[in-house]
Amino acid sequence: MAKRRxxxxxxxxxxxxxxxxxxKDRTGSSRERRPRAKGRKxxxxxxxxxxxxxxxIGGLVRRTIRYAVAAVVVAVLGVxxxxxxxxxxxxxxxxxxxxxxxxxxxxxxxxxxxxxxxGDKNGEALTLDEMPPYLPEAVIAIExxxxxxxxxxxxxxxxxxxxxxxxxxxxxxxxxTITQQLAKNLFLTPxxxxxxxxxxxVMALWLEASLxxxxxxxxxLNRVYLGSGAYGVDAxxxxxxxxxxxNITLAEAATLAGLLKAPGRYSPSNDADAAEGRAQxxxxxxxxxxxxxxxxxxxxxxxxxxxxxxxxxxxGRYVAxxxxxxLPGYVGALDxxxxxxxxxxxxxxxxAASAIAATLASDGAKLRVSQGALVAMDTQGAIKALVGGxxxxxxxxxxxxxxxxxxxxAFKPFVYLTALEHGLTPETVRxxxxxxxxxxxxxNYTNEYFGPVTLETALAHSLNTVxxxxxxxxxxxxxxxxxxxxxxxxxxxxxxxxxxxxxEVTLLELTGAFVPFANGGRxxxxxxxxxxxxxxxxxxxxxxGSGPGQVVEPRYVGMMNAMLQQTLAxxxxxxxxxxxxxxxxxxxxxxxxxxxxxxGYTANLATxxxxxNDNGKPTRKSSGSNLPAVTWQHFMSVAVEGLPVADLPxxxxxxxxxxxTASDPLRPPEDFGPAPDPATPEWQNPxxxxxxxxxxxxxAADDVTGPVPPGEVGGGQKRPQxxxxxxxxxx
Numbered sequence: 001m002a003k004r005r006x007x008x009x010x011x012x013x014x015x016x017x018x019x020x021x022x023x024k025d026r027t028g029s030s031r032e033r034r035p036r037a038k039g040r041k042x043x044x045x046x047x048x049x050x051x052x053x054x055x056x057i058g059g060l061v062r063r064t065i066r067y068a069v070a071a072v073v074v075a076v077l078g079v080x081x082x083x084x085x086x087x088x089x090x091x092x093x094x095x096x097x098x099x100x101x102x103x104x105x106x107x108x109x110x111x112x113x114x115x116x117x118x119g120d121k122n123g124e125a126l127t128l129d130e131m132p133p134y135l136p137e138a139v140i141a142i143e144x145x146x147x148x149x150x151x152x153x154x155x156x157x158x159x160x161x162x163x164x165x166x167x168x169x170x171x172x173x174x175x176x177t178i179t180q181q182l183a184k185n186l187f188l189t190p191x192x193x194x195x196x197x198x199x200x201x202v203m204a205l206w207l208e209a210s211l212x213x214x215x216x217x218x219x220x221l222n223r224v225y226l227g228s229g230a231y232g233v234d235a236x237x238x239x240x241x242x243x244x245x246x247n248i249t250l251a252e253a254a255t256l257a258g259l260l261k262a263p264g265r266y267s268p269s270n271d272a273d274a275a276e277g278r279a280q281x282x283x284x285x286x287x288x289x290x291x292x293x294x295x296x297x298x299x300x301x302x303x304x305x306x307x308x309x310x311x312x313x314x315x316g317r318y319v320a321x322x323x324x325x326x327l328p329g330y331v332g333a334l335d336x337x338x339x340x341x342x343x344x345x346x347x348x349x350x351x352a353a354s355a356i357a358a359t360l361a362s363d364g365a366k367l368r369v370s371q372g373a374l375v376a377m378d379t380q381g382a383i384k385a386l387v388g389g390x391x392x393x394x395x396x397x398x399x400x401x402x403x404x405x406x407x408x409x410a411f412k413p414f415v416y417l418t419a420l421e422h423g424l425t426p427e428t429v430r431x432x433x434x435x436x437x438x439x440x441x442x443x444n445y446t447n448e449y450f451g452p453v454t455l456e457t458a459l460a461h462s463l464n465t466v467x468x469x470x471x472x473x474x475x476x477x478x479x480x481x482x483x484x485x486x487x488x489x490x491x492x493x494x495x496x497x498x499x500x501x502x503x504e505v506t507l508l509e510l511t512g513a514f515v516p517f518a519n520g521g522r523x524x525x526x527x528x529x530x531x532x533x534x535x536x537x538x539x540x541x542x543x544x545g546s547g548p549g550q551v552v553e554p555r556y557v558g559m560m561n562a563m564l565q566q567t568l569a570x571x572x573x574x575x576x577x578x579x580x581x582x583x584x585x586x587x588x589x590x591x592x593x594x595x596x597x598x599x600g601y602t603a604n605l606a607t608x609x610x611x612x613n614d615n616g617k618p619t620r621k622s623s624g625s626n627l628p629a630v631t632w633q634h635f636m637s638v639a640v641e642g643l644p645v646a647d648l649p650x651x652x653x654x655x656x657x658x659x660x661t662a663s664d665p666l667r668p669p670e671d672f673g674p675a676p677d678p679a680t681p682e683w684q685n686p687x688x689x690x691x692x693x694x695x696x697x698x699x700a701a702d703d704v705t706g707p708v709p710p711g712e713v714g715g716g717q718k719r720p721q722x723x724x725x726x727x728x729x730x731x
Contacts, residue, residue, distance in 0.1 A: 147217070153180070179216055221233045258282050317392045368613070388400045404490060420556050430455065456563045460571030557649050559650070587625050
């Protein structure tokens with residue numbers, strides 16, 4: 001077929017036309033575009049006629065835009081793929097629900113005053129309407145000022161944070177929104193990884209799609225960590241200011257919002273100046289965002305923040321820990337907020353904590369003692385004060401409830417009570433002399449012996465050999481049974497050494513076991529919880545009953561009180577005496593001076609005190625007659641203020657009494673610290689004699705079974721006035 005050429009086109013072999021516009025059609029020029037020869041390639045770099053420089057720039061711009069769009073598409077697809085990969089590791093979306101807030105436990109003292117809040121350390125869950133408006137505004141102003149306009153992620157904030165951090169050469173500003181922080185708190189672990197960050201973004205987007213902005217903010221404010229164990233603004237307000245978040249001031253709200261950056265650094269309890277400086281930054285941000293006026297900001301900045309101090313340095317939290325430990329046994333698993341009424345007297349709690357702290361501050365280092373504990377309970381077993389250690393912030397271990405230590409001679413009252421129940425009396429005489437029980441040879445602290453002494457004198461001066469003799473007579477098993485009957489729950493080794501308190505017990509149970517001497521012989525169950533109810537008032541538990549009933553006959557209670565009063569009047573516990581008040585008790589010192597105890601009581605309160613070291617290292621001769629006795633006296637002197645003086649139960653009177661005079665058969669120890677050297681003239685009697693005579697003999701202990709431990713347990717006593725002993729006992 002012949003090819004035909006037409007103007008503006010060319011004939012194709014099949015007869016079709018390839019229509020091409022000439023240059024005039026493209027550019028308005030009459031110049032006809034010359035056809036390109038078949039197979040001829042265009043010249044590289046050849047400029048399009050009619051385009052000029054502007055046409056080249058336009059093409060470059062168009063190409064740049066195309067490449068940018070392609071890059072963005074690739075980036076979005078890449079980010080989407082990464083997000084999808086890590087999102088796939090999350091639970092199915094059908095299971096994405098906001099976790100139920102842990103139940104709150106409000107723990108109150110016996111007068112209804114708040115001790116602390118617990119339940120994963122939360123305060124009450126407040127709605128935004130229950131909070132003062134400036135509290136959420138303060139948080140938004142300093143943490144996420146575009147909270148109400150972003151979709152869970154704030155691109156502007158991210159860019160700003162990136163620029164700020166780059167300029168600072170480190171991370172000084174975060175880009176996370178409130179929604180992202182809530183997603184992390186609700187669903188994710190706190191570690192900083194790329195995977196966790198991607199999942200945080202995914203969950204933040206879901207929260208924004210599922211909840212309103214108000215609900216997200218409300219959840220955040222009720223769950224965010226604000227330091228010192230406080231989760232949520234209500235718990236933090238109670239912790240730092242002693243009141244609900246409902247009632248905080250503008251300055252206090254700014255202080256709480258300032259904690260979000262670094263709770264430890266800006267805590268008003270730890271650094272008031274740093275907290276105040278950070279609060280002023282928050283107030284300035286609130287003013288910039290229009291939440292408050294210049295006048296309101298100035299007034300708030302002029303207010304000094306006064307943080308509420310925790311009860312006696314945090315000692316109330318030892319009580320709260322114990323309450324939370326035993327609470328499931330009363331009400332099971334918690335599924336709603338509850339209120340626990342306790343028997344704690346906040347005044348006595350503060351006095352107890354200050355007494356422990358003051359004693360350790362003045363003499364702890366000198367005697368190499370680092371810790372102390374105290375328990376006080378009334379004659380029904382209700383705990384009125386409990387201090388588990390020197391400083392809760394430094395150590396949360398509760399030494400009053402959980403530490404098992406050797407009580408030493410503080411265990412001896414159970415030995416003597418058993419002896420009385422076997423027919424002996426306070427006037428019964430035993431010979432204080434070296435004894436041997438199947439190879440075990442207990443010694444007195446000074447290695448000196450006083451010959452014939454009454455049981456009353458032997459107990460008052462904590463003579464080890466007499467206690468060992470009595471245990472051999474009645475049997476270790478009988479002593480262990482007596483201790484268990486009065487309230488010792490820890491395992492007891494029924495061996496000869498039980499006479500000297502070698503089986504470990506807790507301060508709580510040992511103090512409770514002394515209460516029957518104070519209340520006429522009735523056993524008690526030490527307790528701190530009186531009532532448990534929901535916040536709506538539904539009672540879940542109400543304490544009733546008084547304990548196991550009569551565990552000691554009244555006549556033996558009278559005998560024990562007559563003897564144990566002499567510990568304070570003339571014996572090892574003289575430093576614990578309360579002028580004008582009948583009181584009784586017993587000192588205790590374990591082997592190598594590792595533990596020092598004093599357990600004593602009046603007619604209305606029993607209190608136990610312990611000092612020692614957590615690692616069990618020996619002290620520098622800290623004994624029951626010094627640190628514990630002095631601390632007990634300090635606490636009990638305050639505890640009995642304003643109360644009518646009351647005699648101890650029982651009216652038993654020993655036949656021989658001339659205490660508080662020079663005729664005391666054994667001089668009480670006056671030392672506070674290491675025992676004086678026995679060779680000094682201070683220890684000699686007027687006749688210059690040290691011993692009654694050469695003691696001889698040993699005890700046959702056919703009824704004593706079990707292993708016999710070697711060694712000795714410190715007791716602490718001094719030498720007799722020989723002339724008086726001869727007049728009293730002869731020989």
